[in-house]
Amino acid sequence: MKKAVSSHQISTKSGAIVTISDFGAHVLSWIPANRTENQLYLSKKSDLSGKTAIRGGIPIIFPQFSNRGPLPKHGFARLAEWELTEITEGETESFITFTLDDSPESRYIWPFRFMATYQVKLTTNQLQTTLSIYNNGVQSYSFTTALHSYFSVQDIQSTTLNGLNGLIYTDSLKNNEKVTSLLDHLSFSEETDRIYLDAIHPLFINQAGKPILKIESAGFKDAVVWNPWKETGAKLADLDKNGYQQFLCVEPATIENPILLNPGQTWTGSQLLTSF
């Protein structure tokens, strides 16, 4: 029998709190010590029962980004029940770790062996999320992956993102056309769905010109920037009415050149979020 979905909360003595569902090892909420509100957008219409993917927070995308392959959109990790394996709460640092192994269901659609580990580390004003994939099988395979983070913003029209200047991006809304980014600050006034290549430098989300969040990543090669805007947003049944105004997705990812993992190898990718 399928067990009920539960969520877990860890905190630091300094006042930071993070909440994670074991469905998808999905971070639902992150309140750093310097804030009183969830810094991640989570749609009020989101289904948290474990039947469908959660709209908001940090979905783990593995082993397929979007529809770039035969698997369900964005792979199966966000739809799987992960196992909680560690909780350690400290004065200034707390950790929670989940694992997911291949199963008859996963092998039915993706015939490979893997052990995935996801560690969430909470400190006063930072959140670090680290995904590792270990190939414990006898066959090599490749995969694409992302930490599909929904960042809460007060108003998307006064939100900017910087750190992408000079990079090439593929525009998912224009047949994956490749364009060089020439903007120091990216602003938002329409649907945006892009994969920035070789995005290895820190990114900053600014609200009304002031930085509110720094996003650093390691192990990932690309960065997806997504906002559905009004029309596409209205088609997402689990998104709040005009919810597009309240978030920006910035996702450390490896998509353009999939990760090849040989037997016995481990791949690790992480993101570090700093709230100002």
Ligand code: TA6
């Ligand atoms: O990461 C951007 C993206 O691939 C978009 O194309 C958009 O479809 C989004 O993910 C959300 O996907 P979902 O399956 O969660 O509705």
